[in-house]
Amino acid sequence: MAFVERVFSGVQPTGNLHLGNYLGAIVNFVKMQETHNCIYCVVDMHAITMGMDVWGGPAELARNTREVTAAFIASGIDPKKHIVFNQSQVSGHAELAWIFNCVARMGWLNRMTQFKEKAGKDRENASVGIFDYPVLMAADILLYRATHVPVGEDQKQHLELSRDIAQKFNNDFGDSIRAQGANDGLFFPLPEPLITGPATRVMSLRDGTKKMSKSDASDNSRINLTDDADTIAQKIRKAKTDPEPLPSEEKGLEGRPEADNLVGIFAALSGRAKADVLREFGGGQFSSFKNALAELCVAKLAPIAGEMKRLVADPGHIDATLNDGADRARAIADETMKLSKDIVGFIRRR
Numbered sequence: 001m002a003f004v005e006r007v008f009s010g011v012q013p014t015g016n017l018h019l020g021n022y023l024g025a026i027v028n029f030v031k032m033q034e035t036h037n038c039i040y041c042v043v044d045m046h047a048i049t050m051g052m053d054v055w056g057g058p059a060e061l062a063r064n065t066r067e068v069t070a071a072f073i074a075s076g077i078d079p080k081k082h083i084v085f086n087q088s089q090v091s092g093h094a095e096l097a098w099i100f101n102c103v104a105r106m107g108w109l110n111r112m113t114q115f116k117e118k119a120g121k122d123r124e125n126a127s128v129g130i131f132d133y134p135v136l137m138a139a140d141i142l143l144y145r146a147t148h149v150p151v152g153e154d155q156k157q158h159l160e161l162s163r164d165i166a167q168k169f170n171n172d173f174g175d176s177i178r179a180q181g182a183n184d185g186l187f188f189p190l191p192e193p194l195i196t197g198p199a200t201r202v203m204s205l206r207d208g209t210k211k212m213s214k215s216d217a218s219d220n221s222r223i224n225l226t227d228d229a230d231t232i233a234q235k236i237r238k239a240k241t242d243p244e245p246l247p248s249e250e251k252g253l254e255g256r257p258e259a260d261n262l263v264g265i266f267a268a269l270s271g272r273a274k275a276d277v278l279r280e281f282g283g284g285q286f287s288s289f290k291n292a293l294a295e296l297c298v299a300k301l302a303p304i305a306g307e308m309k310r311l312v313a314d315p316g317h318i319d320a321t322l323n324d325g326a327d328r329a330r331a332i333a334d335e336t337m338k339l340s341k342d343i344v345g346f347i348r349r350r
């Protein structure tokens with residue numbers, strides 16, 4: 001079956017959207033709109049897999065869901081031409097995840113490095129949801145039979161699992177799929193991860209070996225999309241570096257994670273290659289490079305922060321956008337669920 005190309009991706013509403021989310025994912029979401037039909041989801045059902053101390057409780061979840069929606073729109077996603085919605089409004093995500101729970105194997109999930117990181121030492125006390133997280137992710141994508149998934153580097157393993165689930169479903173139910181008229185026995189596409197650009201893994205500003213993360217205790221480790229100009233400049237000035245001047249060639253960044261990270265951020269924000277950035281700043285001191293980086297960061301992020309502020313001030317409008325997106329998402333999802341239920345053998349009302 002020739003699958004229609006469609007893009008799907010999601011972001012968790014767990015607070016503190018940062019430069020990593022923006023450069024690793026949202027910038028690519030915006031780009032993909034030019035060539036594809038896109039569905040962008042605020043994955044509120046994923047957000048509650050961690051303890052309530054992490055996602056903040058009901059009021060905070062709703063506030064963060066609106067904030068991520070505002071960030072999408074402020075960054076340039078067009079919710080009229082494409083689909084923007086929150087996951088919990090479309091019941092197919094949970095329904096398909098259940099079917100996939102019975103396709104995926106414990107061994108596959110046991111290998112997920114993000115589960116090991118998130119559960120930490122106290123696995124007995126981790127929620128079942130956090131273990132099952134990647135299965136719900138596969139359901140998110142395949143509910144729309146999406147073919148392309150723009151994400152940051154940290155989601156690569158989850159995307160591989162989504163492909164494994166799609167393939168096993170197609171194999172397990174091959175005869176039933178063919179009986180429904182698909183001669184090649186393929187019902188789900190194997191979704192392709194799109195991990196592109198010079199900042200697929202933005203690192204902490206305090207430690208170049210650690211990923212920039214929402215959950216880092218130090219706010220100075222990340223640039224939040226809601227930070228004001230002074231805060232951004234200050235965080236960049238304080239960012240950890242090493243004593244050497246910047247190299248003139250990319251090879252010179254090897255073994256210098258902090259320098260590599262800052263050059264990568266500059267490249268991503270300016271749409272230039274790292275080599276090109278080093279041609280301009282190589283040989284110079286970090287202080288002048290940091291000034292230029294701070295200026296660039298403020299120039300790119302301040303308008304987004306301003307627009308987010310304006311948008312979240314009108315929650316009614318954001319909710320209407322999410323409702324409209326959910327209606328359009330549901331129309332696609334319902335069709336997939338109808339066919340999936342027929343394939344599995346669930347009797348449904350006709």
Ligand code: TYM
Binds near residue numbers: 046149152153212
């Ligand atoms: P989340 O909310 O943790 O992150 C959203 C996106 O931001 C990317 N990202 C980064 N990219 C570069 N550098 C970083 N430091 C960095 N930190 C985060 C993530 O890779 C992601 O693309 N599981 C997903 C949400 C999800 C999803 C999906 C994604 C749920 N269902 C279906 C794609 C398709 C997540 O944890 O995102």
